[in-house]
Amino acid sequence: MRMSVIGCGYLGAVHAAAMASIGHEVVGIDTDQGKIAALAEGRAPFFEPGLDELLASGVESGRLTFSSDIAQARGAQVHFLAVGTPQQADSSAADLRFVHAAMDALLPQLRPGDVVAGKSTVPVGTAAALAAAVAGTGAALVWNPEFLREGWAVHDTLRPDRLVVGAAADEAGARATDVLRDAYADAIAAGSPFLATDLATAELVKGAANAFLATKISFINAMAEIAEASGADVTLLADAIGHDERIGRRFLGAGIGFGGGCLPKDIRAFAARAEELGRGASVGFLREVDAINLRRREHAVRLVVDAFGGNVVGRRITMLGAAFKPHSDDVRDSPALEVATRLRGLGAKVTVTDPEAIPNAKRLHPQLKYKADRDEAIRKAEALVLVTEWDLYRRELDPAHAAALAAGRIIVDGRNCLEPAAWRAAGWTYLGMGRP
Ligand code: UDX
Numbered sequence: 001m002r003m004s005v006i007g008c009g010y011l012g013a014v015h016a017a018a019m020a021s022i023g024h025e026v027v028g029i030d031t032d033q034g035k036i037a038a039l040a041e042g043r044a045p046f047f048e049p050g051l052d053e054l055l056a057s058g059v060e061s062g063r064l065t066f067s068s069d070i071a072q073a074r075g076a077q078v079h080f081l082a083v084g085t086p087q088q089a090d091s092s093a094a095d096l097r098f099v100h101a102a103m104d105a106l107l108p109q110l111r112p113g114d115v116v117a118g119k120s121t122v123p124v125g126t127a128a129a130l131a132a133a134v135a136g137t138g139a140a141l142v143w144n145p146e147f148l149r150e151g152w153a154v155h156d157t158l159r160p161d162r163l164v165v166g167a168a169a170d171e172a173g174a175r176a177t178d179v180l181r182d183a184y185a186d187a188i189a190a191g192s193p194f195l196a197t198d199l200a201t202a203e204l205v206k207g208a209a210n211a212f213l214a215t216k217i218s219f220i221n222a223m224a225e226i227a228e229a230s231g232a233d234v235t236l237l238a239d240a241i242g243h244d245e246r247i248g249r250r251f252l253g254a255g256i257g258f259g260g261g262c263l264p265k266d267i268r269a270f271a272a273r274a275e276e277l278g279r280g281a282s283v284g285f286l287r288e289v290d291a292i293n294l295r296r297r298e299h300a301v302r303l304v305v306d307a308f309g310g311n312v313v314g315r316r317i318t319m320l321g322a323a324f325k326p327h328s329d330d331v332r333d334s335p336a337l338e339v340a341t342r343l344r345g346l347g348a349k350v351t352v353t354d355p356e357a358i359p360n361a362k363r364l365h366p367q368l369k370y371k372a373d374r375d376e377a378i379r380k381a382e383a384l385v386l387v388t389e390w391d392l393y394r395r396e397l398d399p400a401h402a403a404a405l406a407a408g409r410i411i412v413d414g415r416n417c418l419e420p421a422a423w424r425a426a427g428w429t430y431l432g433m434g435r436p
Helices: 010-021 033-040 051-061 097-109 125-137 153-158 171-183 185-189 199-230 235-241 263-278 285-307 335-345 358-363 374-378 399-405 420-425
Strands: 002-006 025-031 066-068 079-082 117-118 140-143 163-166 194-197 315-321 349-353 382-385 412-413 429-431
Touching: 010 025, 010 033, 010 051, 010 066, 010 153, 025 358, 025 429, 033 066, 051 153, 051 171, 066 199, 079 097, 079 171, 097 117, 097 125, 117 125, 117 171, 125 199, 140 153, 140 171, 140 199, 163 171, 163 199, 171 185, 194 199, 199 235, 199 263, 199 285, 263 285, 285 335, 285 382, 285 429, 315 335, 315 374, 335 349, 335 382, 349 358, 349 374, 374 399, 399 420, 420 429
Parallel strands: 002 025, 002 079, 025 066, 079 117, 117 140, 163 194, 315 349, 315 382, 382 412, 412 429
Antiparallel strands: 140 163
8 A cells, every 4th residue: 555654753754664564655754854864764863673674674675765745645545644743832732733734735635535544642623623624635534543652663553552543424434444444454463453433532542541551650659659658668569459450560660750752741731622621620630640740750859869968969970861761762851861950950960871862862951961881870979860771770780880880879769670679788778769
């Protein structure tokens, strides 16, 4: 099938490469010429395991091309819309300007029978508002939200937990849904459930899934706050409640909380849209979810400051991690970097290390000091603060080895991913999040 993918950021680049890898003929389109140039050479403009290989083989096969000219979308049977929907500068609502710009550019290229498949995360009601303009060209609009996780994006795109396609309840909508069923035939044959819905439900599924995940994380972080006040251990608590299959252990990792380019902005946009719909009270808890999440960053800072008797001025503190999570070089709204900049603001001499995210972190926080080599970053540090649970820190850092390099013996485990007994045995003061 011939396809275009409009917007080659995180979502679009992975989607284009994945679709080409299963035999479709795909053109990726983006207004950023630098990004297009890299992609056309088979190189991802960001770190994502497995993506470079997929891009290179797609480009080599001739099935995957990239262009900054929207006219190249003409002739494709499906046009995936994968542009960003960032948070508005002056409110918590989603900024839809890229969606509207992409649609305006795409409309003149559409032919009767084409399908436009929106993948971007949008406020419910957006698709219905766009559908009429698309229908005017004889094409049809469906909404097909994307649930990929950074670090697992290739797997999640090729073998999604579920495929959701929302369409109008008419003949054109049914036909368009069938086109998407064909496009995803491989994943469906491999067992991915395909759910056909109306447009509004498809948009809401994405917002609801993200809201649930964020709530799960903030729930366990709220329990961490209670554990801190009562001497309990939140990791044991999570294990125990997680054995209940109705609850499940995944996403019950207490620590410095969630960040990244999706969860924080998506739950705020979801709440803002609910407010517009007169249902703000229905998701009032999301404000708490956000507040708990931000409190955990502050708590990690407090743990470090208290460990130094209330004053970190001039103290050499090394942050293990910068990315918002491991297997990613993404530092958007990274809890790791927020803890780092706050400690620096309190007068500490902060050094940041990370196996992948330093170039991005430098661009965003040029005032921080960076060391690419883990051991060099640890050398002479008075305290270590683990903020991104890369294996390099979690599994491959021997406490005795770290003790030989560092000047102090304080380790703050912002992700509750270390073995406290092993660190204590090597002479460290171990401080976890919600652990005694
Ligand atoms: C998320 C959703 O998982 C994905 O379905 C959606 O499409 C986009 O948003 P992503 O942002 O890649 O994906 O990251 P995710 O793995 O969900 O982690 C988000 C944040 O939560 C990270 O900062 C992570 O460190 C944190 N987290 C995750 C926790 O603090 N505790 C946990 O138990 C799990």
